[in-house]
Amino acid sequence: MKKELANFEDIVLFVDSFYNKVQSDDLIGPVFDSVITDWQPHLEKMYNFWNAALFGVPGFKGNPFARHAPLSLQEHHFERWLLLFQQTIDTYFEGTMAEEVKKKADIMAILFLSKIDNMKGGANRVIV
Structure with a gap:
């Protein structure tokens, strides 16, 4: 039985479940x-990240983008990440918080x- 994401x-x-x-x-x-x-340690950081993002509880420290920027990630990786994330939540x-967490993941x-x-730059972009 599904329930509201509450704590x-x-x-x-x-x-x-998601990271499994x-x-x-x-x-x-x-x-x-x-x-x-x-x-x-990664899971514990994610617990704190989502606790801060959803419930405003202090405790997350870090820069998630900085950890992901060096990886060879493309659009299909993000699509799969979102698919697995949404499947896990669903x-x-x-309820409201379930939809909110999926929206935050999308953003x-x-x-x-x-x-x-x-x-990545490119022929038309100069990165200084």
Whole structure:
């Protein structure tokens, strides 16, 4: 039975479930595995990130984009990330906060992809 996403325990549930899917995914799993050797610190950081993003609870420190910028990520990686994320949320949760977390993930993926694309430069762009 689905429920409203309401607390830190719910965040732990969806983060753990989501990253289990990520680790076994043939497209994005290798990208994460190439930089994460110990998953527990990453999971704990994600618990704090989503707790801050959804409930305004202090505790997250970091720059998520800076961690993703050096990776060889393209649009299809973000599409898969979003698909797995949305599937995970929809498996366990419903309601306002479930929709909010999916919206925040969408915005983050769009922003990260845009910034990565802009960093690449190109014939018509000069990066100083």
